[in-house]
Amino acid sequence: MELTVFSGTANRALGENLARTLGRPLGRCHLERFPDGELYVEVQEDVRGRNVCLIQPTAPPVGEHLMELLLMADACWRAGAARLMAVVPYFGYARQDRRGKPGEALGGKLVVDLLERGRFERLVAVHLHTPALEGCFGMPLEHLDASHLLAEAARPHAGDGAVVVSPDLGAVKLAERYARQLGLPLAIVHKRRMSGSEVSVRGLVGEVRGLRPIIVDDMISTAGTIAATAETVLKEGCAEDITVVATHALLVGPAVERLSQVPIRRLISTDSVPQQRTLPFEHSVVGLAPLLADAICRVTSERR
Template identity: 45%
Template sequence: MKLFSGLSHQALAEEVAALIRVPLGNVRLGRFRSGEIYVNFEESVRGKDVYILQSFSPPINEHFMELLVMVDALKRSSVGTINAIIPYYGYARQEKQDKPREPITAKMIADMLTTIGVQRVITFDLHAPAIQGFFNIPVEHLTALDVLAEAVRTLRLENAVVVSPDAGRVKTAEKFANLLDLPFAIVHKRRPGHHEAAVTHIIGDVKGKTPIIIEDMIDTGGTILKVVERLMENGAKPAIVCATHAVFSPPAQEKLNHPGIEKMIVTNTLPIEERSFERLQIVSVAPLLAEAISRIHEHRSISIIWQESDSVKE
């Protein structure tokens, strides 16, 4: 087994390598003056099970192309298997056509990865779980709900409620509420545009309670801010916001430093140290990735790390 990292999130790759006790592989990544990507694996990969960790962090197009070039280099080097670890799977917000003549980019990315030679994908909390079906190769769809729930438990909150920020997150919120043994509420909203949201009403009792908002990703923070403000209008206390993927596109930091947000808990599926702020707590998914890699390599079941509250997938 060999583990390599692209340039998107080397800190996470190093953490995973230390946990599985495999040295991070040597790969030379460079750019020609024209901007084209150059890759050279500086050690033999013949017959090896290779794992490449590359999250789709900004600049997403650059890092995606880098992953494709790395996979092509491996495929031409008589590698055993090629496993792409993509903690944050970008382009997942376009998984269906909401309007005529729109792309389905989540399927496009899946097709490109499969065509270039990826034989397995390991990822976290897809924006739409049905994206797994876009692949004709194994997809290990892990969840960070357990590590986020553990971080919330340490806060020892009293009189709390889990809140789904929209109808699409209801199932996730219900699982999170089951993990924390808490009730849950639903915020109903509509989207006039890609980065716009209008909250219409709240289903459930939030008055006098600490809302725990659970999201798969936070981009600009505009939607979360509107949800928090509406919850406070309905008598809720400052919120705890949890999310797997901290995209944090500007001006997310300014928006999320809001008095209505007591704490924000996110994972490190994306590198966010440079975009950190006072109320932010980062929990690591490296132990989950390390366990998944070890079990896959040893042909053992990974059902123990799925930890879904209502079912276990073998």
């Protein structure tokens, strides 16, 4: 069955790269915003009886991009698409996978429910903030891991005298994968989150003195965690040659300012969300198009 690829506006460059990697033109889709803020979507391709892949990370503004994805899906379904697949490289609301207080909403589950209402048969995501969110999905989920690609991008900075640093207990398994692939020791920072943008560090397990830290995490939002981790390893006497590796570099709010105040030498991330063009440190970007294309080809070939 033929495949048509459409991209939303959240990360058009990645959508174009994905279509190119799949060897297909990017489908034409008109998106317009009315003066009152409503979004208008018109699919300008014949999708009747076709597999349709919609790529749209739910990057900030999350609600706007989520609604755009749902409207695109509805337009394709009403135009006769046989199957719909959502490719969401960055999945917003993934941090709201459980309730800590009785009055809190379960945002992650709600977003999954909305996507299922969009008639998607399958969703492709890259490095959800927590594997626990997978239990919220009633549809098949292709949960991709880009850490092996990022680790190879970090390898030139991972020779003798380097150490992988986990910024909190939640990232330990991820850091272990990096440490194992790169053949490096591991150090772990124990933190306590004070708010959505503020953290407090409690201690450090492992040795970093005189070593070059490679701080790894799944995402950087306001960079409170990364900045606090960098300050901690500096106090412990690490070398002032810090590499930060993250799958999703959102860099919102005070993130860039925070990172510029500690000696971050370089950032390595994927292109899951649009990247800022100017940063006060070196920034290497690993493209996700080949990883996404491989997953899409495997899934669509299974259906034949």
